[in-house]
Amino acid sequence: MEQTEQPGFPFLGDRNRPRVAVGAGQGAYDNARTALATWDLSPASGRRVLLKPNAGRIAGPGAGITTHPQVVAAAIDAFREAGAETAVGESPICGVSTMDAFEATGIAAVARERDCPLIDMDARPFRKTPVPDGVAIQSLRVCPEACEFDIVVSIPVMKMHMHTGVTLSVKNMKGCLWRRSKVDLHMLPPVEGVDDKPLDIAIADLSGVLRPDLAIVDGTVGMEGLGPSAGSPKPLDAVVVSADPFAADAVSCALMGLDAHAVPHLRLGADRGYGVIDLGSIQVGPGDWRRFALPFASPPTDLAMEFPDFRVLDRQSCSACQSTLLLLLERYGSELLDYFPAGASPAIAIGRGHTELPNGTLCIGNCTRKHRAVGVYVAGCPPVSSEILRAVSGEPRSDSQDGRPSAS
Numbered sequence: 001m002e003q004t005e006q007p008g009f010p011f012l013g014d015r016n017r018p019r020v021a022v023g024a025g026q027g028a029y030d031n032a033r034t035a036l037a038t039w040d041l042s043p044a045s046g047r048r049v050l051l052k053p054n055a056g057r058i059a060g061p062g063a064g065i066t067t068h069p070q071v072v073a074a075a076i077d078a079f080r081e082a083g084a085e086t087a088v089g090e091s092p093i094c095g096v097s098t099m100d101a102f103e104a105t106g107i108a109a110v111a112r113e114r115d116c117p118l119i120d121m122d123a124r125p126f127r128k129t130p131v132p133d134g135v136a137i138q139s140l141r142v143c144p145e146a147c148e149f150d151i152v153v154s155i156p157v158m159k160m161h162m163h164t165g166v167t168l169s170v171k172n173m174k175g176c177l178w179r180r181s182k183v184d185l186h187m188l189p190p191v192e193g194v195d196d197k198p199l200d201i202a203i204a205d206l207s208g209v210l211r212p213d214l215a216i217v218d219g220t221v222g223m224e225g226l227g228p229s230a231g232s233p234k235p236l237d238a239v240v241v242s243a244d245p246f247a248a249d250a251v252s253c254a255l256m257g258l259d260a261h262a263v264p265h266l267r268l269g270a271d272r273g274y275g276v277i278d279l280g281s282i283q284v285g286p287g288d289w290r291r292f293a294l295p296f297a298s299p300p301t302d303l304a305m306e307f308p309d310f311r312v313l314d315r316q317s318c319s320a321c322q323s324t325l326l327l328l329l330e331r332y333g334s335e336l337l338d339y340f341p342a343g344a345s346p347a348i349a350i351g352r353g354h355t356e357l358p359n360g361t362l363c364i365g366n367c368t369r370k371h372r373a374v375g376v377y378v379a380g381c382p383p384v385s386s387e388i389l390r391a392v393s394g395e396p397r398s399d400s401q402d403g404r405p406s407a408s
């Protein structure tokens, strides 16, 4: 419980030996309260606290896609009891209404019960924020609330991620980027002389300027496999709290059966001194926390392995188009095959990095527009399943599950 407030880091204590608390086995609300109870939140008294969950898409509680509402409820209650003024904010992928996402995730209900404001962080103009140590990016368009609140709390859900290995409290801050500017991070050119993907470098860059003051990682039900939105729910019944988001993510990785050093954006950020990921330098409580670990299945390195009937051509897509494609193939893969010549493996392309595509390719999303002459092109950013099926079949189609996927 002992922590000495450092300027700019109200809850951190010893930044070289950060503390992490794990609450587990008691359900979402009590896990979060147990872990938060080991923290002195009194520096938040009289301050404005922005709670930033992952509510980036339309998904219900327990699906492992968005933050469990009871973890958000616990955060509201804990900070209120510490004398803080709280609000919950989000900026989802374009095409998703923030307030619809808050309703679907159950976060709106718990916020309403507590008379806690919900903020659509895309509603007001962005703040252009320099990234002084940026390697892949030099500035960001940031939602104004992320700059205006005294304290920002990142409350992600514990997920594997096709593009970035995992998405936890560091990457969740990408949801503070304004509107479509989130997508820009997926479209960066390679950084000369650096082997890491530009997206991973950009997230490390971002973590130098959008650092949450507290991380509350929701592992109530996480997601394994094809995260961030098309994987399988993974019940873990754990919540991880730390004032060092890198330490919180490192312990979360360990609970997921991963080494944080194998997650490029965490390794890169830690190498720059933004946080600590060496478990030997992190004080974790309770001492037997590793008994809560449950390995998460990794995302496939190649989507084509998951869907061998198709040739999935993915170059520099963002997770919104990837989620669209995964959901389409999961729900309608066998039907889609009927619209292509028998015996062929239809090519489907997403992303803007293609130089050429085979004839007959199904080109999904605005990023593939320049190749539209080679086959069937479906505009949208991203398009939804019904639009793709309509384009392929030539008939009006509907899909009751059509919701815009999120780039989380």
Ligand code: SF4
Pocket (backbone or CB within 6 Å): 183, 316, 317, 318, 319, 320, 321, 350, 351, 352, 364, 365, 366, 367, 368, 380, 381, 382
């Ligand atoms: S078209 Fe698809 S890959 Fe391109 S920016 Fe839009 S969602 Fe991302």
